Amino acid sequence: xxxxxxxxxxxxxxxxxxxxxxxxxxxxxxxxxxxxxxxxxxxxxxxxxxxxxxxxxxxxxxxxxxxxxxxxxxxxxxxxxxxxxxxxxxxxxxxxxxxxxxxxxxxxxxxxxxxxxxxxxxxxxxxxxxxxxxxxxxxxxxxxxxxxxxxxxxxxxxxxxxxxxxxxxxxxxxxxxxxxxxxxxxxxxxxxxxxxxxxxxxxxxxxxxxxxxxxxxxxxxxxxxxxxxxxxxxxxxxxxxxxxxxxxxxxxxxxxxxxxxxxxxxxxxxxxxxxxxxxxxxxxxxxxxxxxxxxxxxxxxxxxxxxxxxxxxxxxxxxxxxxxxxxxxxxxxxxx
Amino acid sequence: xxxxxxxxxxxxxxxxxxxxxxxxxxxxxxxxxxxxxxxxxxxxxxxxxxxxxxxxxxxxxxxxxxxxxxxxxxxxxxxxxxxxxxxxxxxxxxxxxxxxxxxxxxxxxxxxxxxxxxxxxxxxxxxxxxxxxxxxxxxxxxxxxxxxxxxxxxxxxxxxxxxxxxxxxxxxxxxxxxxxxxxxxxxxxxxxxxxxxxxxxxxxxxxxxxxxxxxxxxxxxxxxxxxxxxxxxxxxxxxxxxxxxxxxxxxxxxxxxxxxxxxxxxxxxxxxxxxxxxxxxxxxxxxxxxxxxxxxxxxxxxxxxxxxxxxxxxxxxxxxxxxxxxxxxxxxxxxx
DNA sequence: GGTATCGTGTAGAACGTTCTCCATTGGTAG
DNA sequence: CTACCAATGGAGAACGTTCTACACGATACC
Numbered sequence: 001x002x003x004x005x006x007x008x009x010x011x012x013x014x015x016x017x018x019x020x021x022x023x024x025x026x027x028x029x030x031x032x033x034x035x036x037x038x039x040x041x042x043x044x045x046x047x048x049x050x051x052x053x054x055x056x057x058x059x060x061x062x063x064x065x066x067x068x069x070x071x072x073x074x075x076x077x078x079x080x081x082x083x084x085x086x087x088x089x090x091x092x093x094x095x096x097x098x099x100x101x102x103x104x105x106x107x108x109x110x111x112x113x114x115x116x117x118x119x120x121x122x123x124x125x126x127x128x129x130x131x132x133x134x135x136x137x138x139x140x141x142x143x144x145x146x147x148x149x150x151x152x153x154x155x156x157x158x159x160x161x162x163x164x165x166x167x168x169x170x171x172x173x174x175x176x177x178x179x180x181x182x183x184x185x186x187x188x189x190x191x192x193x194x195x196x197x198x199x200x201x202x203x204x205x206x207x208x209x210x211x212x213x214x215x216x217x218x219x220x221x222x223x224x225x226x227x228x229x230x231x232x233x234x235x236x237x238x239x240x241x242x243x244x245x246x247x248x249x250x251x252x253x254x255x256x257x258x259x260x261x262x263x264x265x266x267x268x269x270x271x272x273x274x275x276x277x278x279x280x281x282x283x284x285x286x287x288x289x290x291x292x293x294x295x296x297x298x299x300x301x302x303x304x305x306x307x308x309x310x311x312x313x314x315x316x317x318x319x320x321x322x323x324x325x326x327x328x329x330x331x332x333x334x335x336x
Numbered sequence: 337x338x339x340x341x342x343x344x345x346x347x348x349x350x351x352x353x354x355x356x357x358x359x360x361x362x363x364x365x366x367x368x369x370x371x372x373x374x375x376x377x378x379x380x381x382x383x384x385x386x387x388x389x390x391x392x393x394x395x396x397x398x399x400x401x402x403x404x405x406x407x408x409x410x411x412x413x414x415x416x417x418x419x420x421x422x423x424x425x426x427x428x429x430x431x432x433x434x435x436x437x438x439x440x441x442x443x444x445x446x447x448x449x450x451x452x453x454x455x456x457x458x459x460x461x462x463x464x465x466x467x468x469x470x471x472x473x474x475x476x477x478x479x480x481x482x483x484x485x486x487x488x489x490x491x492x493x494x495x496x497x498x499x500x501x502x503x504x505x506x507x508x509x510x511x512x513x514x515x516x517x518x519x520x521x522x523x524x525x526x527x528x529x530x531x532x533x534x535x536x537x538x539x540x541x542x543x544x545x546x547x548x549x550x551x552x553x554x555x556x557x558x559x560x561x562x563x564x565x566x567x568x569x570x571x572x573x574x575x576x577x578x579x580x581x582x583x584x585x586x587x588x589x590x591x592x593x594x595x596x597x598x599x600x601x602x603x604x605x606x607x608x609x610x611x612x613x614x615x616x617x618x619x620x621x622x623x624x625x626x627x628x629x630x631x632x633x634x635x636x637x638x639x640x641x642x643x644x645x646x647x648x649x650x651x652x653x654x655x656x657x658x659x660x661x662x663x664x665x666x667x668x669x670x671x672x
Numbered sequence: 673g674g675t676a677t678c679g680t681g682t683a684g685a686a687c688g689t690t691c692t693c694c695a696t697t698g699g700t701a702g
Numbered sequence: 703c704t705a706c707c708a709a710t711g712g713a714g715a716a717c718g719t720t721c722t723a724c725a726c727g728a729t730a731c732c
Contacts, residue, residue: 007688018712023690031710053453054393055688058717062390064453066432072417073615078408081435094449096402097433099417113430117389117400117453224619257621279409280616283560285593343718354682359720367680391718394687 006047015043026051027060057118063092065306066114067123068100070107075249075278076295080125080146083299093120093307104128115141121306126195142309144302150194156305157318158298162196165291165323166203166245167210169273172289172325173243174211176333178271181208182216182241184230184251197222200247200275222247227254235262235270242270242334249274249281249290256288256330267332277326287329297321342385351379362387363396393454399428401642402450403459404436406443411585411614412631416461416482419635429456429643440464451477457642462531478645480638486530492641493654494634498532501627501659502539502581503546505609508625508661509579510547512669514607517544518552518577520566520587533558536583536611558583563590571598571606578606578670585610585617585626592624592666603668613662623665633657 008026012019017040024032025040043049053062067084069077085095098114100107107127114122121142127134135154137143143155149162166183173181183204186197201217208215218234220226227246234241235258246252252274256266264270274281277292301319308317344362348355353376360368361376379385389398403420405413421431434450436443443463450458457478463470471490473479479491485498502519509517519540522533537553544551554570556562563582570577571594582588588610592602600606610617613628637655644653 005688009688019689020691020712020714021710024711027690029691033710036711050448050452052688053449054390054398055717056690057390058394058688058719059690060717061690062453072414081408085435085437094446094453095435096450096453097435099421099431099433101421110430112386113389114432116386117398117430117432253616253619253621257619260621280589283589283593285589285596285622341718345718355719356682356684356721357680360681363720365721369680372681388718391687392720394689394718395720396687397720 005052006049007052008049010047011040011043011049014047015039061310062118062120064094064096064117064119065121065123065303066096066098066117066119068098068107068110068114068125068127070100070124070126070128071102072099074126076276076293077125079293079295080299080302083296083301084123084303085299086296087300087303088307091307095303100127102128108133111137121310123302123306142306144306144309146298146302147196148194149196149199152318153316156302156309156316158302158305159318159320160196160293160298161320161322162199163203163206165275165293165325166200167207168291168323168325169245169275169289170204170207170211172327173245173271173273173331174213176243176271176331178243178334179213180216180239180241181213181243181245182218182234184227184234184244184246184255185217185219186222186226186247187219197247204245216241220251222251224250224254224257227251228258229254231255231258232262235259235264243273243331244270245273245275247275249276249278249288252288252290252330253280253286256286266330268335271331271334273331281326281328289328289331290326291323292326293323294321341388342383343388344385346383347376347379347385350383351375397646398454398456400430400432400453400455401457401459401639402432402434402453402455404434404443404446404450404461404463406436406460406462406464407438408435410462412612412629413461415629415631416635416638419632419637420459420639421635422632423636423639424643427643431639436463438464444469447473457646459638459642478642480642480645482634482638483532484530485532485535488654489652492638492645492652494638494641495654495656496532496629496634497656497658498535499539499542501611501629501661502536503543504627504659504661505581505611505625506540506543506547508663509581509607509609509667510549512579512607512667514579514670515549516552516575516577517549517579517581518554518570520563520570520580520582520591521553521555522558522562522583523555533583540581552577556587558587560586560590560593563587564594565590567591567594568598571595571600579609579667580606581609581611583611585612585614585624588624588626588666589616589622592622602666604671607667607670609667617662617664625664625667626662627659628662629659630657 008019008022012022022040098110100110123144126147138155145157149159185201205215218230220230244255255272259266259270274288274290277290281288281290298321344355344358348358358376392398434446436446459480462483474491481493485495521537541551554566556566580591582591591608595602595606610624610626613626617624617626634657
């Protein structure tokens with residue numbers, strides 16, 4: 001019923017040449033005359049031949065790259081993906097995404113599955129697994145890790161400079177005249193080090209210290225509710241902060257709600273800044289000051305590194321992408 | 337350097353049986369003794385064997401399903417994907433996502449690529465292509481289309497009941513006492529029929545007619561800016577509407593901004609409702625009345641249908657998922 | 673005691689590519 | 703004229719599975 005796929009043998013028959021010759025033409029390999037090239041290309045067009053990736057995978061390279069997504073809900077994934085596909089758009093490579101879920105176990109299952117499906121390389125976005133596991137994967141297949149700080153010797157890495165990003169926010173707030181600046185971070189996960197929120201918190205501490213100010217970190221969670229709870233606690237204090245820097249925009253939205261409920265106007269009574277510059281931060285009704293990670297650049301860089309690695313580079317590279325501060329309406333000078 | 341993969345032959349050697357026997361055990365096929373089963377399973381565990389999907393693809397079934405995403409930014413994709421993976425979590429199937437982009441050309445390229453990678457079936461989410469193209473794909477591979485209304489004879493379909501959803505909103509607003517209810521929709525795309533916004537607009541018209549009210553549809557675009565512009569135009573009229581139903585939440589956010597700027601308070605001076613129930617709609621600071629599509633159910637249903645189809649069903653099925661109205665703070669009785 | 677029947681295991685041919693040789697041709701140097 | 707070489711095309715063996723066909727022994731039936 002379902003008409004058989006057109007194979008390289010069909011093309012060869014049509015063009016009156018051997019399958020080996022067709023294969024050479026398809027791959028753009030050496031040793032093909034112009035005449036052969038023309039004959040075969042024509043036959044390919046006439047028959048609508050497309051190489052069968054699985055068959056290809058058995059012998060040579062499959063032009064498929066995998067991107068493992070740890071949390072599909074993460075608001076800047078679309079940017080990263082666009083960056084990846086954009087960089088790869090004019091090459092022969094195809095990108096497939098693997099929803100890995102939040103659990104280490106499901107992520108491991110997904111990476112295995114991608115390896116089994118003979119991807120040429122993997123981009124892992126914020127993977128939650130031990131360094132040993134990462135290293136093991138990297139011996140089986142070229143790997144680029146996105147969003148994890150820490151030593152990468154066997155794979156490449158692209159990180160957002162979270163220390164710098166946190167510094168930008170603190171500098172901005174201090175520049176406006178704030179001195180009591182609190183930071184809301186995410187509760188530490190046991191088995192994953194170098195995660196962005198840890199580094200952001202550390203960057204915040206460094207920057208505060210550099211300005212000679214006392215730091216004030218509160219760990220709740222990167223959710224709207226987490227931001228809300230954290231802010232409520234901070235605002236209930238006697239010497240409540242005049243500015244709150246949330247480690248993620250979603251938490252910053254919760255902070256804004258807490259300010260509303262406490263009857264504080266933003267930014268007059270309280271300045272609020274977030275991190276990630278998610279889409280709604282730019283909505284005029286929210287207008288949240290935030291740190292932009294430029295997912296496009298991150299994705300494009302990751303793709304670039306992965307292709308380089310597939311095509312032979314063996315030395316490890318870590319690329320750090322500089323974030324920028326987007327100042328909007330939720331930050332301003334403190335009320336005197 | 338990279339240690340060779342463990343193959344079925346390695347397992348066979350270790351267990352002292354033939355490769356055919358191992359294959360049977362792996363596939364859970366008929367004709368295996370308990371003893372054989374035990375021997376082989378042990379060898380598999382000891383060696384850490386995992387079947388090579390590409391080799392598998394060449395002969396039998398590959399347990400991979402593809403989901404083509406038309407627009408990665410679409411806010412309820414995560415729900416759909418969770419629904420799909422959730423339904424498939426305990427089966428042998430793996431899900432890979434293909435970012436198809438917005439353009440018909442890139443979507444076609446992606447579906448081709450997924451077919452070439454010998455997926456067992458495809459879920460196409462809001463594909464932008466002609467019915468003929470869809471039908472062509474469906475002859476090559478089992479297909480479930482999500483989010484496109486219209487006749488499906490050769491593939492399965494899961495649709496949100498957009499007529500009903502629009503009706504829910506209109507009924508709700510009329511119940512509150514509104515009579516001048518305007519609708520903001522998306523500008524018609526030429527080559528794709530049965531797209532959700534068209535059906536929503538039609539559902540709105542039907543519902544208004546059913547209540548004996550005059551309809552009032554304005555087409556801008558499903559963006560924050562589109563909602564803003566549309567609302568500004570509507571609110572400038574002499575007999576301005578007391579309620580605006582935007583066909584998408586993102587546009588509803590723009591409507592809210594326009595209300596702010598016009599000095600109208602919501603919901604006293606203007607009720608606003610959206611569609612999609614995106615994450616931020618539930619944030620207390622927004623609290624947007626919206627129609628929830630239950631992406632989980634949609635995704636799970638699509639996965640279910642696809643598996644059924646792969647495993648033999650030939651009759652076409654269209655499943656309609658009922659939306660629900662989530663009433664929040666942006667709708668209320670009109671000022672008398 | 674012959675012959676179906678059943679249950680279990682194996683041989684070996686696919687599947688559609690790639691890629692390493694090898695054969696052929698024509699040209700050129702000696 | 704011989705020897706060598708470069709350029710091109712082809713034969714055929716992989717790659718790791720699945721699956722059809724069959725072999726073998728044990729049991730059941732007449």
